[in-house]
Amino acid sequence: MKFSNYLVSEKKAKYKCECGWVYSPKEEEKPFDGRHADFKCPKCSALKEKFTKINEEGETEGSMKCKECGWIYDPAATGREFSEESDNYKCPKCDAPKSAFVAI
Numbered sequence: 001m002k003f004s005n006y007l008v009s010e011k012k013a014k015y016k017c018e019c020g021w022v023y024s025p026k027e028e029e030k031p032f033d034g035r036h037a038d039f040k041c042p043k044c045s046a047l048k049e050k051f052t053k054i055n056e057e058g059e060t061e062g063s064m065k066c067k068e069c070g071w072i073y074d075p076a077a078t079g080r081e082f083s084e085e086s087d088n089y090k091c092p093k094c095d096a097p098k099s100a101f102v103a104i
């Protein structure tokens with residue numbers, strides 16, 4: 001079991017372009033947020049706002065995993081944060097309660 005990646009420092013945060021290219025800063029490079037606003041994807045030339053922050057597993061920031069069945073709650077897909085779901089929220093795959101979800 002891995003610990004939550006919420007504590008990954010902003011400096012090492014990775015961002016994924018809508019084309020799939022991933023900005024992955026190394027220690028000596030600037031963090032993504034430190035880039036100029038006119039930064040463009042080297043692959044598809046998409047603008048900075050087309051990038052989504054991802055965690056170490058390559059999942060969108062804020063993704064949660066059902067520890068019963070492994071189903072992934074992806075806020076980029078649902079359009080809202082997991083914390084905004086009602087307390088009655090259940091895993092769509094195995095009906096596990098909201099409390100069965102862990103941060104990934």
Ligand SMILES: [Zn+2]
Nearest residue numbers: 017019041044
């Ligand atoms: Zn791109």
Ligand SMILES: [Zn+2]
Nearest residue numbers: 066069091094
């Ligand atoms: Zn589940």
